[in-house]
Amino acid sequence: MLKLQITPQDAKAAKILKPGPYRFKIDKVYGKLSKDKGEGKSMNYWFELVGLEGEAKDVPIRCIFNEKFITPIIPLLQALGQEVSEEDLTNVDLEAAQGQEVIGFVETQLYNSKPQNNITSWKKAD
Numbered sequence: 001m002l003k004l005q006i007t008p009q010d011a012k013a014a015k016i017l018k019p020g021p022y023r024f025k026i027d028k029v030y031g032k033l034s035k036d037k038g039e040g041k042s043m044n045y046w047f048e049l050v051g052l053e054g055e056a057k058d059v060p061i062r063c064i065f066n067e068k069f070i071t072p073i074i075p076l077l078q079a080l081g082q083e084v085s086e087e088d089l090t091n092v093d094l095e096a097a098q099g100q101e102v103i104g105f106v107e108t109q110l111y112n113s114k115p116q117n118n119i120t121s122w123k124k125a126d
C-alpha cells in the first residue's frame with residue numbers, strides 16, 4: 001500500500017480564500033539564495049504569514065521578494081511602520097517583522113495552472 005501523510009497545516013494551506021482583506025501575523029522571515037543558474041544568484045526574502053481571523057484563520061501564505069526587483073516589498077514595509085526614504089538609503093531589519101500583524105489583500109492567482117492565495121497589497125493593522 002502506498003501511503004501519504006497530509007498534515008493539518010498542508011490542508012489549511014490548500015484552502016483558497018475569497019478575495020479581500022485579511023489580518024495576518026508574520027510568523028517567519030528568512031533569506032534564501034535564488035535558483036538562478038550561473039553566478040547571477042540573488043537573494044530571495046521569504047515571509048511566512050498565518051491568517052488570524054475569519055475564513056483566513058490559521059491559513060498560511062508565503063510571500064517572496066527578490067533583491068533584483070525589490071520595489072514590491074516597500075508597501076509591506078510601510079504597512080509595518082517602516083519609513084522608506086526617496087532621498088537616502090534605507091536599511092531595514094527584516095527579521096524585526098516577525099510577530100507583527102498586517103492586513104493583506106488576498107487575490108486568487110494561478111501558479112503553474114493551479115489557484116493559489118496571493119497578497120497583492122498591504123495595510124497597517126489597527
